[in-house]
Amino acid sequence: MTNQHTPLAERMRPKTLSDVIGQTHLLGDDAPIARMIASGHLPSLILHGEAGIGKTTLARLLAHAVGREFHLLSALDLTVKELRELIERGAGTGGLDFGAPVIFIDEIHRFNKAQQDALLGAVESGKITLIGATTENPSFSVNNALLSRCQVYRLNPLTTDELTAVLQRALNQDPFIRHIQVQGELGKIATLASGDARKALNLLEIACQNANNGTLTIDDTLIKTIAQTVLPRYDRAGDMHYDVISAFIKSVRGSDPDAAIYWLARMLHAGEDPAFIGRRLVILASEDIGLANPNALLLADTALRSVQSIGMPEARIILAQATVYLATSPKSNSTYTAINEALAFVQQDNSPVPLHLRNGVTELMKAQGYGAGYIYPHDYPNHYHPQQYLPDALVGKRFYDFADNQKEQASFAFINWLKGNMNESR
Structure with a gap:
């Protein structure tokens, strides 16, 4: 038999499917x-x-x-x-x-x-x-x-409107709190629950303890008081860990510094290992920014090392700086795509290394033609001379495409200039 010592969430547990909200x-x-x-x-x-x-x-x-x-x-x-x-x-x-x-x-x-x-x-x-x-x-x-x-x-987390309906029903039906008159917005309590009906009802029960002469005033003071009892919805070994880091990565990749900082704060508030976040930033800097801003990798790597040596709470500042820098940098995944394409290709290819690219370190190797005909680029103007570097069967094969950002297009122009073919387009 339920009584006032039974938690409100248990007292309000739906009795039929029609009672279920959400x-x-x-x-x-x-x-x-x-x-x-x-x-x-x-x-x-x-x-x-x-x-x-x-x-x-x-x-x-x-x-x-x-x-x-x-x-x-x-x-x-x-x-x-x-x-x-x-x-x-x-x-x-x-x-x-x-x-x-x-x-x-x-x-x-x-x-x-x-x-x-x-x-x-x-x-x-x-x-x-x-x-x-x-x-x-x-x-x-x-x-x-x-x-x-x-x-x-x-099953989906309940929306704020659905949680508000859960709270209102409790205030209407529960024999121990239905006498309480509410002034203010129940939605403010619902928002703190992050989709969790049990948490919402627990928070309402705590709030009702602050009722004065049968009146519950929902204001900033009350919200601040009950918010101190809210634990973050986060599990460092579960789905939430992967969901939040995924949102963080996609926000940086999508050049949204506000969203990136928000997800960073969610992780830090929940006690996520700052070094884990730092490692993800290093990967991001190479995978999603790459040659569009090569300094991003240097800054991310420095941030990771700084985080590991300094620790929290100051590490939050370093992570925030790196996060905003990466989110606001130009983006390119050209090298990520290039290495993946090359790795997929070499699974079916084992072309021999051309003789002129092999290192003839012994007289026998030299006699077999190792290194014969190799052109040393530094002996020529601009440290460049045309030469075949791919295996014979792969001449003309391309894995890397210059992306359409300023730095890679500058490199594209430079390579064309070296080759004496400034008008070539890929």
Whole structure:
């Protein structure tokens, strides 16, 4: 029985699918899960998404909607033996269409291969209906055999409007806080929750403790007070780590310094290793800026070394400088493309090195023609003389194309000038 000591998030847990706010891409009219429930058929599922967006609640409601027995298990403390015993107990209830029990496994990505394999036969035969929940990308954390037997659905973080609706419903329905009158915008509390309904309700519960004579005033002072309890939504070993660094890289590549600084701040606030960020900047400087601004690589490398020697909090300044410099630099991936094309080409090519390019370090080598006919460029004006450098079969093959930025076009003009063909165009 719930009481005022039960957390508000638990008190407001939806009782039916119609109570669920959000996830309309799955639960809306004619959406995939809505169609399943309408047909009375519930297949095995993997629910993927961040914490606090309703995976456990949805699994429970789905089982209830089709009249199935529901078992909630945690991957943290379940053994293979216990899992097999539960499967055998459920086997007597028949196949999927005859009420197979729903086994919900939270954090299924923490199951090892043996534990996941133990589920395969039961899922395939219909002894159980599996609903697994994971905050990790199931493509990487759930083995392919089990994944192929389940339908995978991504749950989305709730929007600010959806979270505001969750908070308003709590204020309307919860017997312990519905007497409180709110002055100000609930959306300010919803914004702090970053798409997490559980967090939003927890923040509302904290805020209600600041109500004065039954009135809750949502102002900057209150928001600052409850914001101190908010932990960043970030996992240095999980999806959020990869998602945020991906957004950071794409913002620098896309020449958006404001977005790049924002994602940098998100990582630093969450405690990301500054050296990891520095290494990514070094890669960025070469992959995405390259010859359009060769100094970018020098600055990024210097930033990485400085970050490693100085550490936080001062390292944030160095990383910010390097981030803005790279974001506002001209971009080129010409060398990145060139080396990738060359690497792909040499997988199918093993052309011999032309004799004139080989180093004749012994008399026998010289007698065999090693180095014969090689032209030493420094002996000629402008330190250049035409000469074949590719293998015979590859003469004329091009891997590098000058990009359309000022520095590479200047190099293009210089090479043409060297060759005495200023009008050549690539």
